[in-house]
Amino acid sequence: MARDDVSGGPSAPDETAILARLRAGENAAFEELIRDHGPRMLAVARRFLPVEEDARDAVQEAFVSAFRSIERFEGQSRISTWLHRIVVNAALMKLRSRRRKPEQSIEDLLPGFLENGHMERPASPWRKTGTDELERAELGTLLREKIQELPDGHRNVLLLRDIEGLDTEETARLMGISTGAVKTRLHRARQALRGLLEPVLQEGTP
Amino acid sequence: MNCREFVDFLMEYLDGQLDASQAAIFQEHMRDCPPCEVYLDTYQETVRLGKCICEPDGSMPDDVPEELVQAILAARKAG
Numbered sequence: 001m002a003r004d005d006v007s008g009g010p011s012a013p014d015e016t017a018i019l020a021r022l023r024a025g026e027n028a029a030f031e032e033l034i035r036d037h038g039p040r041m042l043a044v045a046r047r048f049l050p051v052e053e054d055a056r057d058a059v060q061e062a063f064v065s066a067f068r069s070i071e072r073f074e075g076q077s078r079i080s081t082w083l084h085r086i087v088v089n090a091a092l093m094k095l096r097s098r099r100r101k102p103e104q105s106i107e108d109l110l111p112g113f114l115e116n117g118h119m120e121r122p123a124s125p126w127r128k129t130g131t132d133e134l135e136r137a138e139l140g141t142l143l144r145e146k147i148q149e150l151p152d153g154h155r156n157v158l159l160l161r162d163i164e165g166l167d168t169e170e171t172a173r174l175m176g177i178s179t180g181a182v183k184t185r186l187h188r189a190r191q192a193l194r195g196l197l198e199p200v201l202q203e204g205t206p
Numbered sequence: 207m208n209c210r211e212f213v214d215f216l217m218e219y220l221d222g223q224l225d226a227s228q229a230a231i232f233q234e235h236m237r238d239c240p241p242c243e244v245y246l247d248t249y250q251e252t253v254r255l256g257k258c259i260c261e262p263d264g265s266m267p268d269d270v271p272e273e274l275v276q277a278i279l280a281a282r283k284a285g
Binding site: 027030031034035038039042043047056059060063064067068111113116117118119122123124125126129136139140143144147158162163183186187190191193194197198201 | 208209210211213216217241242244245247248249251252253255256257258259267268269270271274275277278279281282285
C-alpha cells in the first residue's frame with residue numbers, strides 16, 4: 001500500500017464534500033481535484049517518465065480513469081492515495097508502450113568481488129550531504145539522473161518500493177513478477193544506484 | 207562470511223529477516239571488515255537519499271501546467 005503521506009492533498013473531512021460533488025458531476029469539482037492533486041501526480045509521473053510529454057499524458061490518462069471510476073471509489077483510502085495508485089499504474093502502462101532502448105546490464109553496475117570474496121574496490125565513506133537548500137536541489141537532480149541510468153526492470157522496482165512507498169506484494173502485482181523477484185531486483189537496484197552515486201558523493205569530492 | 211556474502215545478505219539483515227545466529231555472523235564480519243561497514247552505511251544513505259526526492263521540496267511542481275488542466279477537462283467531456 002502506498003504511504004498516505006506521499007500524496008498530501010486535502011484532509012479527510014473535506015473529502016466527503018468533494019466526493020459528493022464529483023459524483024454529482026459538478027464541473028468545478030473536477031477542476032478542483034486536478035489543481036489540488038495534479039502537482040503531486042505530475043511529480044510521480046515524471047519520476048517514471050523523463051520525457052515531459054509522456055508524463056503529462058500519464059497524468060491525463062490517470063485523471064480520466066479516476067473520473068470514470070469515481071462511483072466505484074469506496075472512500076476506504078484517501079483520495080490522494082487512490083489517485084497515487086492510478087497515476088503509478090498509468091505511468092507503468094505508458095512505459096510499456098514505449099520502444100525499449102538497449103540498456104546497460106545491471107551486472108555491470110554491481111560491485112565486483114575477488115576470488116577470495118573480498119571487494120575488488122573497497123567502498124569509500126561519503127561526505128555529508130543536503131546541508132543547504134541549493135545542495136538538496138542539486139542532489140535531487142543528481143539522483144533522478146542516476147536512477148534513470150538503471151535498467152528499466154530494476155529502476156521501476158526501486159521507484160515503486162523506495163520512492164513511491166508501495167509494498168513488495170503490490171509492486172509484484174503491478175510489475176507482473178514474483179515477490180522474490182521484487183526483493184532481488186530492489187537489492188540489486190539499490191547496489192547499482194549506490195555504485196553510480198559513489199564517485200560523486202565520496203569524501204574528497206566537491 | 208566473506209564480503210560477497212555480506213553484500214548478498216545486506217537487505218535481509220536491514221529488514222530484520224536474518225535469524226539471531228545469522229545476524230550475529232553478519233555483525234561479526236562487519237566489525238572485522240571496515241569496507242563492509244562503509245558499504246552498509248552508504249547503501250542505507252542511498253535508500254535515504256532516494257526517499258528524499260519525493261519530499262515536497264524535492265521535485266514537486268507548484269501547480270499543474272494550465273494546458274494540462276484544460277486538456278484533462280476536455281478529455282473528460284469528450285469521454
